[in-house]
Amino acid sequence: MTTFEKYMKNEHTGRENAIKSRALEGIFHCKGKEIRHMVNELRCLGVPICSCNQGYYYSTNASDIRDTINHLAGRANKIIAAQDGLEKSLPRDSKSYEKPIN
Secondary structure, rough: OHHHHHHHHHHOOOOOOOHHHHHHHHHHOOOOOHHHHHHEEEOOOOOOEEEOEEEEEEEEOOOHHHHHHHHHHHHHHHHHHHHHHHHHHHOOOOOOOOOOOO
């Protein structure tokens, strides 16, 4: 268990105990990008770090976890739509670009 995970589990369990990224940046002496990276790594490992308008929090509530999953899915869909739009802007015979395999 990482220091970040321990901190979130011990100090910020539950939506009512969410903490803003800016506050985490001060506590862990890093930038928001690093906080997002730590959160993403933990989520990829199955650690239930959720987020809401009030910030990040550790959750054991299935509804909160599902809300975060849905939010992430929506963001992923928007990124894919942007990728698709950019692909349309390329010439059909463009040899300098290969479509990635998903």
